[in-house]
Amino acid sequence: MREDVYKVVRAVFDNKEEMSKLGDEDLRLVTKIEMQYRRNGLALPKEQRGRLGDIKKRLSELGIKFSRNVNEGDGRETFTREELEGLPDDYFEDRATEVVDGETKYVVTTKYPDLFPALRLAKHEETRKRLSVAEGQRCPENIALLQEAVGLRLEAAKMLGYKTHAEYVLEEHMAKTPKEVLDFEQDLRERLTVLGKKEVEEIEELKRAEKKAAGEEYTGLFSWDFRYYTNLVKERKHNISDEEVKQYFPMKEVTRGILDIYQRMLSLKFVKVENPPVWHEDVDMYEVWEATEDKFVGHFYLDLYPREGKYNHAAVWPIRAGYAKPDGSREYPVAAMVANFPKPVGSTPALLKHDDATTLLHELGHVFHGICSITKWARFHGTSTETDFVEAPSQMLENWCWEPSVLGQFAVHYKTGEPIPDELVKRLVAAKNESAGLFNLRQVFFGLYDMAIHNTEDGKVDVKGLYTTLREDIGLFKNGDIDTWGSATFGHMMGGYDSGYYGYLWSEVFSADMFASRFQKEGVANADTGMDYRREILLPGGSRDASVSLEKFLGRKPTNKAFLKSIGLEA
Template sequence: MVRKEAVVASVAAAGLAVTARVVMGMLRRSHSNISDGIQVRLKLSAVDILRLTDNIIATSTSVHDAVAAVPLDQVTYENVIAPLANLEAEEFALVQSCVFPALVSTSKEVRDASSEAEKRIDAYNVKCSMREDVYRVVKAFADKKEPLSPQAQRFVDRVIRDYERLGLNLSPDIRRKVEFLKTTIGELCIEFQQNMNEENRRLSFSESELAGLPADFIKELTRDSDGKLEVNLKYPHYFPIMERCQVGSTRKAVAIAYDQRCMDENVTILEKVVAMRNAMAQLLGYRNHAEYAIAIRMAKSPLKVKTFLENISSKMSPLAKKELAKLQAMKREEEGDEPFGFHDLRYYIRKAEELEFKVDYETVKQYFPLNVVTAGLLQIYQDLLGLKFKEVVKPTVWHPEVQQYAVTDTETGERMGYFYLDLHPRDGKYTHACVCSLQPGCVQKDGTRQLPVAAMLANFTKPSAEKPSLLGHAEVETYFHEFGHVMHHICSRASFAKFSGLRVEEDFVEAPSQMLENWCLDGASLKIMSGHYKDSKQPLPQDICEALMKKKRAHAGLLTKRQLLFGLFDQTIHMRDKVDTAAILKDLTPKVMEGIPMLEGTNFSASFGHMAGGYDAAYYGYLWSEVFSADMFETKFKNNVLSKAAGREYRDKVLAPGATKDASVILKEFLGREPTQEAFLRSKGL
């Protein structure tokens, strides 16, 4: 997942004025041991964050005031467009210095200050993006139709488009209403995410209620005042219980608690946000928020998305029904006539795969210690893309566990950028896996390149006294996928910050990383990323590699249906004026999941972070982009996943452009033709 971070304004986010230089100087004095070229500050105090936030807003305001003051008959690229482009390039990292700590800081005071900073920046962002005086000046320049480079023309077109999508070409009354709605939506989304980050519910079970869990897992649990074992709802506890606990009532209790997270606070927030999104879209001339949001993506229309999702669902139904019948039979044999529910899905899929493919997942994990996986993953990416990674010694980071790497081009020696790895859970940290853009790669006002900087956040099990952190195969896939986003950001060669790396259309952004998940299903790359934790020279045995490759299509029907449920729910709520999320889920779940009902008393939308993290009316993009990822892989890499020639072509034609071209153009240039669904359907066993 790509985390959508706040930026100061829809057209700009940076400072050219004296205030910005003062702020930068202050920060450099505070953090003198930073790596060369990195402007983002990672260890600010709560006071520093709020002070910097106010300075960012003041500086950006002065720049926009200067642009707005240009007489309409004197507009030029240099006095209108260049200041806005330079602005976005320079201040993006300062904004991230303020808003990123909400996801990673160990200090609640800092996290709260960061969330407050994001609220202030978002509120300013809305006001700034609604400035008719700036829009008028930019439009006057655009109307002159001066010859520009393709990227500069694209920048001007996007600035105009973004202004007009907020109604700046409409009446003042509409603009005021849009501004109010957009500000309120931003504040509510921050509150939604903050509630998720702070969630820390624990459940207690006896050892017999956790039967089936590995001894190492049980050993690491703490006991409550009654002597029972405590589990939380974060990934390192949730997934092992759902996959391995033999006690159905325990799985059900944990699943219900998981899908009840933040219900008391976030259901109300989400339903308010959905109503406001649709109200804003209608003010701007669209029928609903889905139509508004999808208009600037690859799909272009909700009808096309709906047709796509329903078409895939129809094709998957026979396969999903067959898979479900098999799992239901397994449950009857083990647990009697207890109805099959969502809490059974992961457990019986795991059992079925272990029986069919003769794979014990606990044994598989022993071959994937985190340090070995990391070393192998980095080697594969370096060889494939023609890069070199070097760990930074004594980096300035937000937590002692975080690692920093510098990236250079193998052939030229050019410094390409930096990335951070923050891989273990802790209280207050973002609870899923994502990549955050901390600094965009682009050309600065002096003609030099600003280096891109990215951070990958994950929640892999921490090492214990007896064993290192061991990853399940699915976690290896997650790692490989998220790191693909890191490389997309680092390898981008856009001239403008607006087009750097991950700022491609939202229904394409997952495709490059989804394609790279295939490396986790190939024997050659699996051996590079594996080594038994007791003897790292023993890679994953060939029979297990083959079993994991065969497993790729196992239960593809049900797992795809689960993605379809999320995508259809997202589309449904964003096509209505008012929603009852629980009622929609209760109706939609059994229809999509071939009769499996929603767990009673739950509402997973309360912790569906995508709805507050920039994926609203966009969740369909995971499956949409998977179609393209399958086509890219089968066309270029199927016969040799370690092909350096194909890897370099992928870097140059897919990653390097960033958002300088439409995704449809990028795909056609890489494939040499229009993409098709055939490879995707074959990958699902159809």
């Protein structure tokens, strides 16, 4: 926001003769910095700049309040053991209880390790409904914060000469325009709805049969049925049970195995630091070295278990970027992965669902994007790529969790040490695309909701009501008869993904192409392919356009054929 600095930047930027002498990364830096100042309003008259500064300050305050409310505003319900029928025994170990009307009941919160197993496994619809409503009615105060933010973002965008906030944001993304995003989302929605409706028919049949057996009336499919019945279909069709699978995914072995995969693939060596200086006793710290030479690369932290007041999703923070110092030496990168995986219970070690292991692989992909990047400027280090590409490298690495040869390296029974049976792996892989239409429609819903509130020219949007109607229309499950406000905990809308949520599916297209055309073809353990990936995708970070990095790795322009095939659709 410093006008005096912008004048200097602008003078440099306008000096075409000197600019032409700069190297590629230096030229990119000056161009990006000038754009950043301009997008911050430094080319505006002073009065408008003052208003824009006020808007940015207020948006920052709103974002902090919103996030704090989500992290601290957990819902809770109490249930009898009977009401929680379907949950495994270890769900009840060390679980808090309280006496309600003279009866001892179990406390279930809306923290993910409590909520998701219950929504997936609890047999009683009323139990799932109560928990779903508790989650959907969290943080009502956040609705006003999001509504205000949407209005302020539009005001700021118009001040800077853009029609909508989405137009302002997408200028710096791979997609470039709202039309590109909407075409992408609508095309996917049409293709996926055909698939999703078939999946709904199958689920309806299941629920009707269950209701008939219980002597109850079938009234439709609701949001609280989504996880339960998609899981039930998977179990029945492929005989897959999360409870069976997680016996083969003890946290310690999975972490060791996945770190080994990254070491081999990227030609690195990890050394665990003993008695590290960390912020909590659960946190582990590692040094990273080149595998083939005595060369230090960086540090990373793993903070993997839930605790009170902690960030309650899974994410990676690039604590320090790497960059070239003036004397020619390097500042080494540091990254931290934060997650909320199940903790050990009594004598049973922490056991992960297959989804959890996939999350671990994914998030560590972000860690090593930061660790393996070598750029001159911190501005371009690691995951500082276009926002709609940043997930692609990590999404690609999720494929390793579906490869039998890979799973055999770390999936072992926590009691016997026996490797996961080939037959169970086959069932897991067969179940991979079960309900793919519905799961991806859910992502389309989030992306189209984001665009609906941010690609408007008049700002007249109802952030609460739109969420509810779009979820029902796109997701194909009813919202039910109780008022909820899911947008109040949709943290992406206040956490930097505004007008960018489409990027998850957008980058899936690139991740599928990278995996299918190189690793699947050349071998997931192919060290040369791994080094190509490190050199062309990870090392440049954001120092060049992501499309350039992609084309260099693929040897051609990317297509969506591999993605559509990966979810059971033909291009």
